[in-house]
Amino acid sequence: MIATPVEVAARGEEGILPVIGLAALFWEVARRDLQVALRRWTDASNTALFFILVVTLFPLALSPKAETLRMIAPGVIWIAALLATLLSLNLLFRSDLEDGTLEQLLTLPYPLGWMLLAKTMAHWVITGVPVILMAPILAITYHLPAAALGVLVSSLLLGTPTLSLLGSIGAALTAGLRGAGVLLAFIVAPLMLPVLMLGARATDLALAGASATGPLYLMAALLALALSLVPVASAMAIRVSAD
């Protein structure tokens, strides 16, 4: 069909996409989520409070002896971080699916995986960063020596984004389901196990005075892998969930 003059004029005026760059797109999508989180700060504080609660329960049930606490500290903090992440994942895409934001993102001519990555990273800032900030303080109450604190924080810095990324696949798959909390945990927890083991192991090594670079490098590799592969999987899952 030959385009009418009106059609051509319309195309000249409005048809060309006013592209914003990928970096700007990432920032816009992440910023919207951060703005919402600032005004609904219970999401962030709930995760942090849950993390503190789990970590403080162990000395009460096990033993308050310094050497016992020091021994279990890496494992306890990492398990608590994993549970806190699992708890927060429900919120990742659910509200966007319910209020129609995802429909809008899906109809935009921008790469969906990239936008979901921005959302996941914003989610990590809201739920993962408070955990990382809280961890050294709690670790001190577990009598963890200062030398191991740095490794603990590094392992959390490398590991919690990976947990959020892996969790985003499950969150994308279950966004449309009612009461998917436990199902979501069952889907993503097995994927998270390597991160849990490496993170706790790194801090253990530092505690024993050995070099923790091995597990930390592996965690960095897992993060790089998750950053590159997860957006593709999440995008496919969200397309199904939004249908």
Place this chain on the structure above:
Amino acid sequence: MLAVAGLTLWRGTTCLFEDLSFQVAAGTALLVEGPNGSGKTTLLRVVAGLTLPESGAVTWRGSDFRQQARDGRLRLAFSGHALALKAELSTRMNLEFFARLAGVPGKIEEILALTGLSACADLDVRVLSAGQKRRAALARVLLSKAELWLLDEPQTNLDAAGREFLEAAVRGHLARGGTAMIAAHQAVDLSGAPATRLRLGDAQ
């Protein structure tokens, strides 16, 4: 021109449409009518690329629709039942997000004034009335600079002035060579603007 050919879609065990074909030329509107549950929303979602049909093709100017929507050759604005407004953010913040993604951050004030939302632009969407929220969703469509508007029951909750504004906006969009697909169970008065009707739900 938007063309839909041989569209078949099942929802569960119900066949919503079978071998449905229609075309919408540039500068015209297609009014999708039919009783509740006849598949108006689903049809719009298929055209928007949100729902995959069992079979059939949606094409825009002769080539695959979804591909063009993804690489930006076609801009479409979809307005569904869910308004894509964050209750915690102000109307202005909500619209700024979409304005920046559409590359028109400067147009916010103009659009807010046009849709009669200037007075409540800085209020949280949570406290807006249902009609004001619908106007904000319409503002998003106006901002998008899209060639194809897909509006699902856009008159819902709008007052008489709001409906008139909506109809004027659609007429303006068509006059600029745009295309629109509107699902409505109430009459949409486009007074003379070229429009065709598609009636769903009678055949089955």
